[in-house]
Amino acid sequence: MSLKTITKNNVTSLAELVNLRQPVLSDGEVLNPIRDRHQARLHELALPTTRDEAWRFTDLSALTQVNFTPAPSLSLEASQIELNQLPEAPESRVVFVNGRYSDRLSQQEALPEGLYAGNLANLPPDQKAKLGDYLAKQPGQEEVFTALNSASFQDVAVIWLRRGTVVDVPLQLLFVSVPEDSAMLTQPRCLVVAEANSHLTLVEEFVSTVEGCPDSQAMAYFNNAVTEMWLEDNAELTHVRLQRDHGSAFHIGKTAVTQARDSRYACHTLNLGSQLSRQNLDVYQTGPGTQTTLNGLTLIGKAQTSDIHSTVIYDHPHGTVNQLHKCIVGDKGHAIFDGRVVVRKKAQLTDAKQLNRNLLLSPKARVNTKPQLEIVADDVKCSHGATVSQLEADEVFYLQSRGLDKTTSQNLLVDAFAAEILQEIPVESLRTAIGQCVACRTISY
Template sequence: MTVEVNPEAIAPSSSAAQDRQAYLAHLLVQRPSMNGLDEVRDRALSIAQERGLPSHRDEDWRFTDLSALYQTSFTAPTSTALALQDIDAFILAEAPVRLVFVNGFFAPDLSATDNLPAGLSVSTLADVGNLVELGQQPGMTEVFTALNTASFADVALLRIAKNQVIEAPIHLLFLTTGDTPIITSPRGLVVAEANSAATLIEEYVAVKADSYFTNAVTEVCLGQNAQLHHHRIQREAKTAFHIGKTAVSQDRDSRYALTSLSLGGQMSRHNPMVVPTAGQTDTTLNGLTLAVDKQVADTHSDLSFTGPHCTAQQLHKCIVDDRARAVFNGKIFVPKLAQQTNASQLSRNLLLSTKARVDTKPQLEIIADDVKCAHGATVSQLDDEEVFYLQSRGLDHNSACDLLVEGFASEIIDQLPIAEQRQTLLNAVLSQIR
């Protein structure tokens, strides 16, 4: 692994850089102790230190201010026992296999891992000890990802065996709880072997917690002709900080579909990073961001092809209300080897208030000539004519607006596999903007 050294991180040129260095040192102290994986964790530690924390001067963080995060001090997470009724609201009857992590620690009492379907194995670090696949996905040298690798308390490991199709969705629930501000580092690893198929629901929620920092990483490794429907739902507390990475590698002929919902957190960021390592893959990235009050919700996606004949579709939608701000940066990189790529990307943004703000940048970098790539972006408020049309059919103004927002959000939410959860999330979205 090559590590690019950021000179500024080694020799801080300003007091601000020194402050960030000190803050990183503070975060790195808050690591739960753990046995095993020393080599992986130590390497990640040094990467994090070399990289240093970003500021708004870094192009990747230009629109997202981290200073509020840097001003909050966090303590190390502790394993906290919760009762099953505490998480009742999050249990999905239609997803019989459930792995629950509280503050980053595996909670066997809350999980449901009996009666596993054939071909699915779920485990944590205690069961497997050494994990060869861990930390092998792209984007591991990014500072927050390295911080997670150096700090995680446990790993949720899902392995779908060769030629197996798992019908029911698998539920991965990361909970944060507790009164004191803590930093948690949830970590997931999904390995889908050749010709397998599965559906995963990955969820981030809070139980009786408000001020905390979730720094999550999920790695996904798809074998040849494997298929994964990945649903990532971020419903953190309104005052929390959330930075998440979804790092995916796709082997030949594999299909990966991500639906990402970002609803919570005063500052949230999601970095889906997908690298098809061979040709003929199909990638779908769909996202919905809701930002209200003073929330800042950021999505930076990165799709880098390496082989020919791949297809990709991306649709990212933002609903921004009050004084909130949404940021989207979608990068698609098509190198010379990736001939016959067919990729499209669309960023659609709905501004519901006069103080709401959107910064969007769909970005295409193309070196291959035999490709079809298109991207688009739109930003607007609700269309007066559409509202008028609904009013002319007897809806009052507010119901008409609600219906239009519901339609806008449903395009993404409807892709979730469980009807009950779709309704819950749609209600959550609508209740926020009313």
């Protein structure tokens, strides 16, 4: 069954495809009511097309042509994910394979008592009793792909910090997709709860077992991921989100963040893989004095499409948001950026900065950018902007005049363009790895 006919009606056919009634791997009492509610919601929804304003630059026709089957439950050997392991987190790792928790690949020996990292099945009873206040409670649950995930996810990654817990080592959350002989659909789901005065650095990665660069080809699969994050008073979360699915994959992700008073959220988004990817990043303020930092780097080529849609809504005073997203686009790649910052009447003394910068490396590369500020408050300091450019000939000539060849000169300029984002990543091994990807992909373009 493909998605082709669904665009004419609704997503019920896809909901039936993933067999919502199969047994869950964690806690059916908690998950089944959520799945039933969103399954009913799917009857009212349609897949978006380019006629929808939020999707007018993102064509899903390639996705609708693929016949998907539910991802099977598989067991991997540690050697199969060895290249994806962070040296900084050898005993601080949670692994999901095809959307299901893998206890044998996960390691939590370095984690303190106040942090739970695992799946829903092993969540302590007192935290499980509070789950109904958080899971599938973020705004935006009515969006079609979010509803699809809520109607059919099979397991949940849960990261829960108790009050006052400070974690000194990064925690790696690894979602691994294993391509099979037929195209498959996976539904990764994650819930992060940071109670008051807690602190964590979380590295959320989406990878496949296909060897080679993220644009390598293999059997297609569709990753439909949803992550919900709740930051309570004075909590601090540094979030690195790395998407490097292989080059035939489809990836649509939703990250929804709610920030309470004086909380601090920093997101570093890195998009390298998939033939078509989209991330919806929504941040909601529920108290004054919040700080939000959104950094992003998109690196695509060939015929890849990468779409970043972000929304930050401020409804309380003394909030700050600083957003910088950069795109490096080569060959026939297509990048989309749609950033929206909403400053409502109560959000006086807000400081908001938004900037999208794009570098095109070939004549056929293209970008659509739409930074937006919607301001109702009258005592704010806000700015936004966008740039689209190619490598400057005089800058390349200057480097060549100092003895460098043309290719090396171009690579240095691209490296410098990406460095502003990469230097903010708090994990050194990731900074190095992504920097190598920038250099490698630039040469191929």
